[in-house]
Amino acid sequence: MQPMTDAPEPHFIRPDPAPSRLKYRIERLMLTPLFRLALRVGVPALIGFGAASWYFSYEDHRTAVVDGYTNLRTQIQNRPEFRVNLMAIDGASASVADDIREIVSLDFPMSSFDLDLDLMRATVTALDAVKAARIRIRSGGVLQVDVTERVPVALWRNARGLELLDKTGVHVGPVAARGQRPDLPVIAGIGADAHVAEAVALVRAAAPLAERLRGLERMGARRWDVVLDRGQRIMLPEDNAVQALERAIAMDQAVDMLGRDIAAVDLRLPRRPTLRLTGAGQEQYWRIKAMETGEKQQ
Numbered sequence: 001m002q003p004m005t006d007a008p009e010p011h012f013i014r015p016d017p018a019p020s021r022l023k024y025r026i027e028r029l030m031l032t033p034l035f036r037l038a039l040r041v042g043v044p045a046l047i048g049f050g051a052a053s054w055y056f057s058y059e060d061h062r063t064a065v066v067d068g069y070t071n072l073r074t075q076i077q078n079r080p081e082f083r084v085n086l087m088a089i090d091g092a093s094a095s096v097a098d099d100i101r102e103i104v105s106l107d108f109p110m111s112s113f114d115l116d117l118d119l120m121r122a123t124v125t126a127l128d129a130v131k132a133a134r135i136r137i138r139s140g141g142v143l144q145v146d147v148t149e150r151v152p153v154a155l156w157r158n159a160r161g162l163e164l165l166d167k168t169g170v171h172v173g174p175v176a177a178r179g180q181r182p183d184l185p186v187i188a189g190i191g192a193d194a195h196v197a198e199a200v201a202l203v204r205a206a207a208p209l210a211e212r213l214r215g216l217e218r219m220g221a222r223r224w225d226v227v228l229d230r231g232q233r234i235m236l237p238e239d240n241a242v243q244a245l246e247r248a249i250a251m252d253q254a255v256d257m258l259g260r261d262i263a264a265v266d267l268r269l270p271r272r273p274t275l276r277l278t279g280a281g282q283e284q285y286w287r288i289k290a291m292e293t294g295e296k297q298q
Helices: 021-030 033-056 059-077 094-103 117-125 192-205 241-255 279-297
Strands: 086-090 130-138 142-149 154-158 161-165 171-175 186-188 213-219 223-228 233-235 262-266 274-277
Touching (some): 192 223
Parallel strands (some): 086 142
Antiparallel strands (some): 161 171, 223 233, 262 274
């Protein structure tokens, strides 16, 4: 019996520990921050956008969403805490308050979401008598309007009639008759409304002549005339008008200048004031001159 020969040992193939090329590239991509961000954010966003696009591609779905949003908004706006029931106006006279209620016509009660406060404020401040306005919604469903009115300081007589002006020359409103505001001085002439502050200073300086003062007239859009009763005028220069008026008043207090038959005191040339006599004053002057001349001839 022949001895058995040794069988060859089996050959085992060990797997290569190195990753495949595809796996290597995937692992490298996973190490890239931008790629990981795209997986975490971009892919879900793309899926959500696709789902939303598919959902809203049907008109019934779009209509249902819009109607639901509208109904929800209406329910919120109509809640009692957002409802405005009335309007309160403070700081305005009765006539100005009536004008505000007329131009800001609101149908109460209404939702505060339906109120455009900026537009309302612009509408209120457009009134001549309103200098500033503050509009807000306070607790209790009250639309609060706080008004700062313009304070008139003079009456301007022009082709349209009498108009109230504040200290900056802004129109406050019309006046039907002078008797409605006897406390305010009257100014007239083209461009008088642009020099209200100077006119007020002149009226203040003319306080000793207040009983005789009838008003101020702007002459040639350059200077002022102080108009007194009996047709008298004090013609002031363009510059330093207040100082010139004070000098004229001092002269009157010293010699009763304005109590004589003088039609005008011309102060347009500060170094050479001129007195213009009335017709009666001129006749009396020439009569006195004739008497003096006749006495000299004798």
